[in-house]
Every structure is written in C-alpha cells, then in structure tokens.
Amino acid sequence: MIKVNRIVYAAFETPDLEGQIDHYTKIMGLTLVERDGDAAYLSASADHHTVVLRKGSDARCNALGFQLPPGTDLGDYDKQIQAHGLATERRSDAQPNIKDALIFADSKGTKIETFVEAEAANVGFQAAGISPNKLGHVAYNCTDVQGDVKFYCDVLGFKVSDWMGDFFAFLRCGPDHHTINLVQGAKTKMHHIAFELRDWSHIRDACDWLAKDRIPLVWGPVRHGIGHNISTYHRNADGQIIELFCELDRVNEELEIYEPRRTHQEFPQKGKVWDDIQLAANMWGTPPPDGFLD
Known part of the structure; x- marks a missing residue:
C-alpha cells in the first residue's frame, strides 16, 4: 500500500483575504512567497507553502496537501485510490511549485491533494512574528468519526495513535x-490548525506576540495527556482556532511505543483508549471552555 508521507499545507477560503494574510505574516511569522490574483501562498520555512489562502464567500479549510514517498508512481497511486471507488483528478501545475498532483475527496468532503515532488521555497524563518517550525496537524469536527477514521486508515494509510473515549481520534502518518x-x-x-514551536520558551514568546496585537488565548497553556504536548489556542482573523504546540510525542513505528518522556503515565507509553477524559485533555487540570469542541 502506498501511504501518504507527511502533511505539507492546508488551503483555506476566506472572505477576509487581507486580514488573513496580515495574521499569518505579522503574527504567525510566515512568509508571503507568492500572490496570484485572489490566492496567497505562505511558507513557514522550507516548503514553498504551508498555508494557502483564497478569496471566498465562507471561511473554511477546503483542502489538505500531502506528500507521497520519493519515487512513488503517481499513476499507480491513482489506481490504488480508484480501487476504493473514489473519483480522482490528475492535475498539472495544481500549485505554483507542484507539477503533478492527484486530487480526490475524503469521506467528509475535504479535498486531498497528493504529490510526490515539490520545489522548495527555502525562505528560512522570519525574525519577527511567532515563526513556527512547521505545520503539525489539522483537526476536524465530523458527523461520522468512526467512518472518517476508517477512511484515513484504509485509504491514506494513517495509523490510530490514541482515542479519547469513542468520540475523538488522533491519527498519524x-x-x-x-x-x-x-x-x-x-x-x-475544521476545528483547528496546529503549528509546532521549538520549546516552552517559544510558546511563551508566541503568547507575547499575540498580546501585542491584543489577541487573547481561547485556552491554555495546557499539557495534553494524549500526545503530552504543551499547547495554547487562539483565533485568527476568520475566527478559526490556531493551536501552537511543542513537545509532542513521537512514535517508534517498529515497536509501536512512544519515545519515553517524564510526563508519560505508563512506561512504555503505547496507544490506547483514554477513559479519563480530564487527564487526556489537560494534565494541568483546566478544562476547555464551554463549546470548545463544537
């Protein structure tokens, strides 16, 4: 099975294109690498773009970009995806730096844009703004969580890391x-988009950057039980939640155990269903605000 290798970008439609560009450049510290009409491409450092913004009537995340392993034959991957009964589109120059892409929809209607090769931007990290390491993950509310988990595992090759009860799944590629x-x-x-920061001091400095623009935290700082990352949450110009995190667990795939950390509850720590919802959400105790997961 050909599996997606990593997440590269998230694409958004926004009624406030200038406001979103302003937030992602001045506050988040991404670099605007290209502007094409009503589309803007912003990079965290190496990839040509980490976030794509397009003018639209509604604020929503409508596509995710995933890279496939080097040497993958996109035609073979196309056949693999079609074998699941999915309609695919092979597109040339789908993005400014991507010459050949295969596009299809996931089980909840989000476009999945897959590719093998992409030209890097190599813009490096901004000196101003939060300037994250990379795009870490994207979280979605969905009406059929079990069905969507099955899609991501069976079609894209994801693995389940942990469950919070039977309603919240954490998947890795x-x-x-x-x-x-x-x-x-x-x-x-989309519930939130998350960017990785270097460490706890970077989280602190990020909160100071948000404070300069009078952007309050929605929740945090917290130490999640699931994943054991330290995180904060705030809203961007479209009211979408952005998570900033560090110290996320990493998985030894051969042994299917997590690299040991002092914050773990078990040694070795393995994937499981967490029944203690409060511990899973925040080891430091403060629950999310009312309606946070809506």
Missing part, C-alpha cells in the same frame, strides 16, 4: 503522534 484529529460533532468543519 509519520513519527509525530498525530497529523489528523477527528472529533465527533454536529456538523463537519
């Missing part, structure tokens, strides 16, 4: 504990 989160909700929509 590489050594990071999670790349996609799926949580049961009343309707399908």
Whole structure:
C-alpha cells in the first residue's frame, strides 16, 4: 500500500483575504512567497507553502496537501485510490511549485491533494512574528468519526495513535503522534490548525506576540495527556482556532511505543483508549471552555 508521507499545507477560503494574510505574516511569522490574483501562498520555512489562502464567500479549510514517498508512481497511486471507488483528478501545475498532483475527496468532503515532488521555497524563518517550525496537524469536527477514521486508515494509510473515549481520534502518518484529529460533532468543519514551536520558551514568546496585537488565548497553556504536548489556542482573523504546540510525542513505528518522556503515565507509553477524559485533555487540570469542541 502506498501511504501518504507527511502533511505539507492546508488551503483555506476566506472572505477576509487581507486580514488573513496580515495574521499569518505579522503574527504567525510566515512568509508571503507568492500572490496570484485572489490566492496567497505562505511558507513557514522550507516548503514553498504551508498555508494557502483564497478569496471566498465562507471561511473554511477546503483542502489538505500531502506528500507521497520519493519515487512513488503517481499513476499507480491513482489506481490504488480508484480501487476504493473514489473519483480522482490528475492535475498539472495544481500549485505554483507542484507539477503533478492527484486530487480526490475524503469521506467528509475535504479535498486531498497528493504529490510526490515539490520545489522548495527555502525562505528560512522570519525574525519577527511567532515563526513556527512547521505545520503539525489539522483537526476536524465530523458527523461520522468512526467512518472518517476508517477512511484515513484504509485509504491514506494513517495509523490510530490514541482515542479519547469513542468520540475523538488522533491519527498519524509519520513519527509525530498525530497529523489528523477527528472529533465527533454536529456538523463537519475544521476545528483547528496546529503549528509546532521549538520549546516552552517559544510558546511563551508566541503568547507575547499575540498580546501585542491584543489577541487573547481561547485556552491554555495546557499539557495534553494524549500526545503530552504543551499547547495554547487562539483565533485568527476568520475566527478559526490556531493551536501552537511543542513537545509532542513521537512514535517508534517498529515497536509501536512512544519515545519515553517524564510526563508519560505508563512506561512504555503505547496507544490506547483514554477513559479519563480530564487527564487526556489537560494534565494541568483546566478544562476547555464551554463549546470548545463544537
């Protein structure tokens, strides 16, 4: 089975293109590498783009970009995806740096844009703004969490790292504990996008950057039980939640155990269903605000 290798970018539609560009450049510290009409491409450092913004009537995340392993034959991958009964589209120059891509929809309607090769931007890290290491993961509310988990595992090759009860799944496509989160909700929509920071001091400095623009935290700082990362959450210009995190668990795939950390509850720590919801959500105790998972 050909599996996706890593998440590269998230693409958004926004009614406030300038406001979103402003947030992602001045606050988040991404670099605007290209502007094409009503589309903007922003990079965290190496990849040509980490976030794509397009002018639209609604604020939503409508596509995710995943890279396939080097040497993958995109035609073979196309056949693999079609074998699941999915309609695919082979597109040339789908993105400014991607010459050949295979595009299809996941079980909840989000476009999945897959590719093998992409030209790097090599812009490096901004000196100003939060300037994250990389895009870490994207979380979605969905109406059929079990069905969507099955899709990501069976079609894209993800593995389940942990479950919070039976309503919140954490999935990975590489050594990071999670790349996609799926949580049961009343309707399908992106819940948050998450960026990795260097360490706890970077989290502190990020909060100071947010404070300069009078952007309050929605929740945090917290230490999640699942994944054991330290995180904060705030809203961007479209009201979408952005998570900033560090110290996320990494998985030894051969042994299927997590690299040991002092914050673990078990040694070795392995994937499981967490029944202690409060511990799973925040080891430091403060629960999420009312309606946070809606």
